Amino acid sequence: MIGYGATELRALWGGVAVKSWKVFLSYKVWFISDIGMGFLFVGQALLIGLGLTGKRNSEALQRLTGYSDYVAFAVLGLLILSFGLTFLSGFVWSVVDELYTGTLEYSFAAPPMRRITFFLGNVLVRLFLSLLYMAIYLPPFFKLLFGLGINLLAVLKALPVLLLGSLGMVGLGMVAAGIVLYLRDPGPFISILEMLVFALSGAMYPPLSILPRALQALAKALPPYAPTTEALRKVVVYGYGSSTGELWYLAVISILYSVLGYLVYKWSEKQARIVGLKSY
Numbered sequence: 001m002i003g004y005g006a007t008e009l010r011a012l013w014g015g016v017a018v019k020s021w022k023v024f025l026s027y028k029v030w031f032i033s034d035i036g037m038g039f040l041f042v043g044q045a046l047l048i049g050l051g052l053t054g055k056r057n058s059e060a061l062q063r064l065t066g067y068s069d070y071v072a073f074a075v076l077g078l079l080i081l082s083f084g085l086t087f088l089s090g091f092v093w094s095v096v097d098e099l100y101t102g103t104l105e106y107s108f109a110a111p112p113m114r115r116i117t118f119f120l121g122n123v124l125v126r127l128f129l130s131l132l133y134m135a136i137y138l139p140p141f142f143k144l145l146f147g148l149g150i151n152l153l154a155v156l157k158a159l160p161v162l163l164l165g166s167l168g169m170v171g172l173g174m175v176a177a178g179i180v181l182y183l184r185d186p187g188p189f190i191s192i193l194e195m196l197v198f199a200l201s202g203a204m205y206p207p208l209s210i211l212p213r214a215l216q217a218l219a220k221a222l223p224p225y226a227p228t229t230e231a232l233r234k235v236v237v238y239g240y241g242s243s244t245g246e247l248w249y250l251a252v253i254s255i256l257y258s259v260l261g262y263l264v265y266k267w268s269e270k271q272a273r274i275v276g277l278k279s280y
Contacts, residue, residue, distance in 0.1 A: 016121025024125065034133060044204075065208070066237035076236070077203030079134055080229050083162060084169045086130045088197065090123030091173030092190055095180045119177070154236045161247070162233040168224030168254035171261030178261075178268030201225035224253050 024030060176193060180186040200219040203207060208216050208226055217223040219226040231246035240247070 016118055019123045020122055020125040022257050024129070034129070035136060035236050063163055064234055065233060067233070073233075074204060076233060077201070077219065080165075080232060081198065081201045081203040081225065082133060082202070083198070084165070084228065085194070087123060087169040087173045088124040088194070089173075089175060090126045091119050091170075092186075092193075094119055094122040095177050096186050096190065098248065099180070099186065119174075157239075158232050158236050161228065161235050161250070164229070164247075164250055164254055165224055165228030166254075168228070168250075168257035171254070171257030171259070172224060174261030174265040175257075178265040181268050181272050196222070197225055202229040217245040220249075220253075224250070224257050227253055 057068045067073040208219050227250045231250045234243040234246055
């Protein structure tokens with residue numbers, strides 16, 4: 001049992017994580033593009049705030065969310081969204097990459113490692129990159145460009161909420177990975193899914209209550225990103241005592257998505273072994 005676990009750990013690190021890291025390093029433009037997207041996101045938030053109110057701080061935003069600075073509000077949303085997309089991309093693109101290179105059928109027929117090991121190896125690299133981007137965004141650039149300070153106590157206070165929400169994000173990633181198994185060209189599906197997650201994550205806009213009822217229901221039920229964003233923002237400003245409703249809802253939906261993701265992916269994998277896979 002110990003030998004089997006050691007084999008899986010070697011496969012996770014050497015067979016998947018290191019390989020994914022080398023692939024990433026071979027495309028240096030990816031790093032520049034990812035960093036640039038973060039600044040474009042925050043710059044867009046600043047322009048929206050200035051366009052709506054004529055200034056960076058908004059009394060209306062303060063009443064709705066507890067945040068008066070639209071940039072601080074958007075930066076927090078960006079960090080949650082970037083962290084969450086790590087799991088979605090880690091699960092989905094690991095399947096897509098195999099699909100495009102023609103090795104997916106081999107992996108299912110004679111797997112060199114457990115599928116969860118393969119997924120976790122890809123997620124590990126993307127999680128490291130996500131933390132690296134945060135380290136680049138927060139201390140030097142956001143403080144110099146936008147004058148944002150870093151409250152370490154608030155960061156530590158928010159971590160349990162982020163970890164709780166990550167359970168549901170992993171579940172959504174597994175659901176998406178299961179669907180991708182049956183698509184001949186998954187590119188359009190992934191693009192639509194990522195745009196949907198981005199639009200309903202709550203990263204850019206104030207509380208879900210300002211959305212039309214149909215979009216509110218979709219944002220609360222579809223991805224766990226919006227509930228995570230709302231709960232974390234409220235905990236940072238008001239503390240855990242005033243955020244029990246949001247935290248309970250986040251816990252329930254995260255558990256549901258984690259269970260759903262496991263069941264959907266295992267069913268999809270079983271069906272794929274029986275009826276075969278779509279090839280690119």
